[in-house]
Amino acid sequence: MKKTLNVGLVGFGMIGKAHAYGLATLPFFAPGLTVAPRILGVATSRAETAESARETLGCEFATTDWRALIENPAVDVVHICTPNAEHLPALLAAIRLGKPIYCEKPVVSNAAEAAQVRAALAETGYDAPTQVAFHLRGFAAVRRAKELIASGRLGRLVRYRIGYYHAGALDASAPFRWKHAPSGGTILDLASHLLDLTDYLIGLPAELTATATTLWPTRPVRAIQAGETAADVPTRPVEAEDAVSILTRGVAQSGADPRDPAASTGVIEATKLAAGAEDEMTFEIGGTQGAVRFSLMEPHYLEFFDGTKPSGANGGESGWTRIAAGARYEAPECDFPSAKSTTGWLRAHVASLATFYRSVAEGGSFGPDLAQGLRIQDALDAVKRSVERRSWETL
Ligand SMILES: NC(=O)c1ccc[n+]([C@@H]2O[C@H](COP(=O)([O-])OP(=O)(O)OC[C@H]3O[C@@H](n4cnc5c(N)ncnc54)[C@H](O)[C@@H]3O)[C@@H](O)[C@H]2O)c1
Known part of the structure; x- marks a missing residue:
């Protein structure tokens, strides 16, 4: 029996949809995985797009407040699919909660923001699995x-x-x-x-x-x-x-x-x-x-x-x-x-x-x-x- 993992999807534009598509197809393409991620909730910037995302995904809830989504105790894993300038605060929130993060590229917008992420990782002793969606390695x-x-x-x-x-x-x-x-x-x-x-x-x-x-x-x-x-x-x-x-x-x-x-x-x-x-x-x-x-x-x-x-x-x-x-x-x-x-x-x-x-299932990266x-x-x-x-x- 695979372990279900609840995903919080932050952003449902072009790439948020690609993540959702990928998650839906993982059981076929990666049958050996011992975990089964499923999208629990989605956040977008406007109420209409959030609701339409919820309908498309068939997930439990939609919000315009990404912080509430990340902080929801039922959310096990965070996917960050917002424009680059919005990554930093969502990353810092997920790091403070120690949740695994799948983050779109580039991680943030510049080296000064990168330094803030490094500091948060060090301060919190964060050790959950992370990945950046440099997917071209996936061929x-x-x-x-x-x-x-x-x-x-x-x-x-x-x-x-x-x-x-x-x-x-x-x-x-x-x-x-x-x-x-x-x-x-x-x-x-x-x-x-x-x-x-x-x-x-x-x-x-x-x-x-x-x-x-x-x-x-x-x-x-x-x-x-x-x-x-x-x-x-x-x-x-x-x-x-x-x-x-x-x-x-x-x-x-x-x-x-x-x-x-x-x-x-x-x-x-x-x-x-x-x-x-x-x-x-x-x-x-x-x-x-x-x-x-x-x-x-x-x-x-x-x-x-x-x-x-x-x-x-x-x-x-x-x-x-x-x-x-x-x-x-x-x-x-x-x-x-x-x-x-x-x-x-x-x-x-x-x-x-x-x-x-x-x-996420086996540890390491x-x-x-x-x-x-x-x-x-x-x-x-x-x-x-x-x-x-x-x-x-x-x-
Ligand atoms: N790996 C790849 O192949 C690939 C391809 C395209 C984009 N990307 C990356 O994905 C990220 C998003 O790009 P996109 O093209 O999907 O952008 P997009 O503009 O199509 O979608 C952005 C989404 O984020 C939401 N959003 C914006 N601000 C928000 C906020 N404050 N709170 C909640 N939701 C918010 C919007 O409502 C929308 O759903 C970028 O970092 C981009 O570089 C990666």
Whole structure:
């Protein structure tokens, strides 16, 4: 008999729905879990959206007071799915109560808030399981890339390129929303995923320099309705970048001097100005003996180049291999609906939830925990400092 865990879901926008979807499907995708999370209550910012969320979820109650939800003694686990600027107070409340936390990325909005979270963790002696929803680690193909890199199949790391490409900010008529405020720009929104993946696969860079772009200085305060022109709607200044390009040297944890001419280099690009892009995250990591590459638009496959395979007449054995990673997850996850089925974005969220609830059930941490999320927060601040100062920053 699985142990039921009551979840308090704080926020039910785009990602709150993905969490709810993931939780509902966990019994199929992760049948080996010994716990059964179910959403008990939901909090949103307005009474109408809260009630509509309750109806959609079929949960017991809805509120506009996230504190009451987190403090409800029947709530065992807290999911934080609010805009970035709202994470901190909810996190501090859940930490003080010692409840397990599954928090959306980025953990908070800046390094100063990260310091407050660290202080609260230390003061309270908090030791419950946590996870940050850096769900891109949840693709079997990404996990396979890590195995190949960690087992030395690429040789010594030489270079990498990792990017996240969206097109949404190209549209000048798209209204201002929280993602255009300082707590919501592309550095926090997309580069957070890329820095976490860089850390997961390679290690955070020793040094970085960055430059950013904001395409339109202002945006309409609300959507332009049929029959209106842009001139009919007031505008407000855009306060955050649409795109960032980051150049890196070395690997921080290696302790090696990043000024060594042979230090590895990387290019990290996060942009919402990529015409034609859908939701395209790609990486290519190369070493002295081989390389891996991955595209979120083809998540079934990891491509692997094994440089030890001989080239020869008619090609020999040299070339890229497409590894069919697909839905081939390790226990206690499974290959539902089948190992050969195509896999997608939501599946990685389910895999991320599965590692969190495994941590809750078994203790320890199977995914990127709050400490990892806070490390990424510091790195994001280094990116912002570099953009402002036009400098190289050390991590
Ligand atoms: N991991 C991912 O793939 C991914 C994808 C998208 C968003 N996110 C992250 O998820 C978070 C939310 O993003 P979103 O796109 O779902 O935002 P959203 O604007 O679609 O939804 C935000 C939700 O939070 C609620 N909310 C806002 N302020 C509140 C308050 N004070 N009290 C209670 N509820 C409040 C809103 O009512 C809404 O339900 C962000 O941190 C974002 O970075 C992660």
